[in-house]
Amino acid sequence: MASSDAIRPPPQAGEAKKELPSVVAAKDHNAILLHAVDEAAVRAGLSIGLPLANARAICPELTVYDADPAADLKTLNDIADWCDRFTPLVALDAPYGLFLDITGCAHLFGGERALLQIVTNALSRRGFAVSAAIAGTSIAARTLTRHVSGKIVADGAEAQAVGPLPVSALGADSAVTTGLRRAGLKTIGDVAARAPHEISARFGSAFTTLLGHALGQGDAPISPRKPLPDYIVEKRFPEPIATDTVIALTLSSLAKMLVAAMDKQGKGARQLEASFFRTDGAVRAIMVETGRPVTRPEMIDRLFRERLDALNDPLDPGFGFDLIRLAAGRTEIVVQQQRDLDATVHDNDEISALIDRIAARIGGKRVVVHLPLESHIPERAALALPAQHHLAAASAAA
Template identity: 40%
Template sequence: MRLTSLDEMSETLGLRLGQGLAEARAIHPSVEVVDENPAADRSLLEAIADWCDRYTPLVAIDGEKGLLLDITGCAHLFGGEELLLNDVMLRLFQMGFDARGAISGWPGLSWAVCRFGHGGVVADRERETIAAPLPVAALRLEQDLVGALRKLGLKRIGDILPLPRAPLARRFGAQVLLRLDQMMGRVEEPISPRRPVPVLSCERRLLEPIRAEEDILHLAGQVALLLLPSLEARGAGGRVFELVLFRVDGKVFRIEAGASQPLREPQRIAALFSERLKAVHDDLDAGFGFEILRLNVLRHEDFRSTQTDFEGQGQQAASLGDFVDRVSARLGCHVLQGVALRQSHVPERASVFLPALDMPAASKRDDLHLGFQIRDRPVRLFRYPERVEAVAEVPDGPPFRFRWRRILHEVLRAEGPERISPEWWLDEEDPGERDYFRLEVMTGQRLWLYRKGHYHQDTAPGWYVQGVFA
């Protein structure tokens, strides 16, 4: 067992990273050891990354202990880079984290300055003077490469910088030069954000934190009003919205809500979240209140603005969309479903259920042209065909009687068979042909039974009931 991280106190005692636990205990018997928990560390880092969303939407997790923030175009909102860094550091310090930060033009340089230098803001022109005294380990190289460089006396970045590039590459590979170029800004290094960057985003920072649901909704409506001009400029309406709530103590809640049609009106967006908030009610712990409220548009679509006619047709479509949105927001998008037809003879494949949210409510689709006439289908189809014990005429007659759900039914009349062959282009193995019969039993019910397979000398096919007729 080895030490993987140290706190301030143990550092002053002279313990080192990677030191054996037994050795550390031998030096300082009173040292307190806690097992490493990578999952918890990771979730803490994720939570901090979430919290960092307040500065920029482009937050990336860098290794096990670092975060990279792309603050391009964001610094002026906080009064400049210096103030932004101070703000981050101060808030993290107040939350009890020992953090170091640096701002520079390139991720590589920031990484190095923050871990091996003094941090702070590095101006572009002084990058060489700042980088030169840093150890070669600041180049983000593998451990043995660093060892090899050190063995040759190349201990600092300043030692490598003036060397000719070709021999360096021949001896140590392209990695060293790539990292060096990334640090010096000769090669662009992208930051890949951990969350999809919203298309549009608006937020409100509050001096006085809010807790009540009504306040949140009211504010969401106001923020949605701020989104309106941008949506109008794009000629778009949002389909998926995300409400991000930053709690005072650093926890971040994200609430997503989808709409059945592109939305723009602030009231309707707020109404979307009013159902969502009711659904997540218990999970949303307001604590001491929320200080930042942000509304993101994750997905948008073209907004067709239609003039309402005097009959109110447009309003009607809107109210149906509203109904679908509210139900889907509150109970989940799979609660409300529409039906679509598919080209298939197999009954259970011929109709599929789709979330109503994804079905265009206003558009009237024509009946699917199946290319064949389908008649005499049951009014209710069971979710799964149910096995029955049947006595039937061999080889291909309808059953005389059958036992379904423990009750014996006498067949009065039967129509059939209607043969439906399996779809060999879809099925992995041959499920067997089905012969469907419409039956009327003694008590009056009309049922849809089928025989799967055929009677052979030794095997008997299975009988199933799949639906009820009117």
């Protein structure tokens, strides 16, 4: 489990003078407190939580920026989208952190150490201050990032790794942290040396659970932003691609790989998503749905062509895509039907394909079928349903 904390990038050139302390201030309970500080501010003796008036008294030349939680959250989500290239299991650890479940993924990037360096170096080049760590549990990794960056802890060694860290690294409530320090428990190791029932009696069971997770004694599951797709295929490029022809050929080859993987288990795709990762970190995802399970690569190719041609905001490669991924978010078992003698089956297939193509171009909610509905009011005697959903329900009933 990898965890990282990414702080908003420093002001752009011209916004603040070089070497002058800069802080972000936010209102908290009718008081304006420091919400974030840069290295120059730390050297000047400022810290998070300090009243702004006191900060100005300590450092009159202080540059202050208003906190913007909405912009911070958007930036964090953008970073999470970029991190999808490493693992599909990315969770937010608001307000500044991310959890990446890299189980089974690290070897694709040269190992855990290489993956950690790739992530931190790429974010640092974009102006972010990053602290990252890898551990067997998410809480242990997050605890390490608060005081130690670049640490990789083997499974079972979490207690030894976090023991020397101060209790503030756990991220518990400030009242709990203050109480621990007053009791003479300054490090996580000091707290872990006490009996669990003593800690629970004074600081609550929630803190005891948090401490146990940091020590590697169990773990709290993360909540990924996106559900894990049933099937994923992708192609990485040593040199970024930007032409429509190469993008189309890549999607076609990925469709063949995806169908081959699904065919081994007799499944077809009902929901497909193509993700395009740009070299500058931007990610564009395009989704299509089908009324019946799709088992032909040419059909997938055609659906995405229809969708790409109909985009109001065309696909912008920027400086090029270095990764294109095709995922089947929802699949179903394909029911084999007699097609040689039953003309109705062929007609249904053609109708389903037509509906899917139209829905890919104008949207699934705009292609409807009107079903009879019992009502004495003529205007309400019909019910409009998405044609794709009705087709799927009819197929299941058959």
